[in-house]
Amino acid sequence: MSPLPFPVRIAAGLVVTAVEQARELPRHAVELPVTAVSQALQVSMRLQQTVTELAIKGDRALGALRPGDDVPSWATFDDDLTEPALPDPEPVAAPASRNGAVSPLRPARSGIPIDRSARPAPAAPDRGPAAPGGPHAVPEYPGLSIPQLRGKLRTLGIDDLSDLLAWETSHENRPPYVTMLTNRIATLSREK
Known part of the structure; x- marks a missing residue:
């Protein structure tokens, strides 16, 4: 048997992959909200890290222009x-106490x-040496x-x-x- 042409084999692979994905769709549907939140948090953390790195670079650049405080x-x-x-x-x-002593x-x-x-x-009472x-x-x-x-x-x-x-x-x-x-x-x- 002669091998099928390469584009036909690719198309068959796509069909099999689509069927597998369709079977996994219920499981992926349940995981989708968790995955979306996780990816959103990752993007947020990367953004915060980038902003912090920029601020540190800016501090270093501006620190060279003006002297910093020692403390x-x-x-x-x-x-x-x-x-x-x-x-x-x-x-x-001074007010005197009840017995007159101050x-x-x-x-x-x-x-x-x-x-x-x-x-x-x-x-004062003697408390010892x-x-x-x-x-x-x-x-x-x-x-x-x-x-x-x-x-x-x-x-x-x-x-x-x-x-x-x-x-x-x-x-x-x-x-x-x-x-x-x-x-x-x-x-x-x-x-x-």
């Missing part, structure tokens, strides 16, 4: 954050600390960073915070530490 304005770190500073204290008459380190009701160093502070280099409440205080101190402040009362503030102002007097302690004392005073 982006949106980048913040715990060490950079400071709690809002209170205004400088003004001399104000604490030299407690803030006034306004939240602004008042310098009461002229009056002697009431005697302090660890060398630090106050009684938090012996490791001198080596703490701002974030570490922030984590410990929530467990301390006003008296302990006042001791820390007194120790800080008499030793290193670091403004961020003084501000944080003062603000925490004011917050606890308002909560009472």
Whole structure:
């Protein structure tokens, strides 16, 4: 038997393929919505990638024309954050407590600390010897960073915070530490 001409064989192959596709049509009809959504998502992702690549190339080109910031304005770190500073204290008459004693380190009701160093502070209860280099409440205080101190402040009362503030102002007097302690004392005073 001689082989059939090439175009006839191609036509027969097309007919067989059409019949196979017709048999698979119900299965393809069910898969069609999923396939369409999948292809649409692929096109969308390719478009987003292309746009992002163009933006990156544009940033590189424009970055050569103008100097960039060393630290982006949106980048913040715990060490950079400071709690809002209170205004400088003004001399104000301090209200006396029920027994007439005035604490030299407690803030006034306004939240602004008042310098009461002229009056002697009431005697603090003896808590035993302090660890060398630090106050009684938090012996490791001198080596703490701002974030570490922030984590410990929530467990301390006003008296302990006042001791820390007194120790800080008499030793290193670091403004961020003084501000944080003062603000925490004011917050606890308002909560009472």
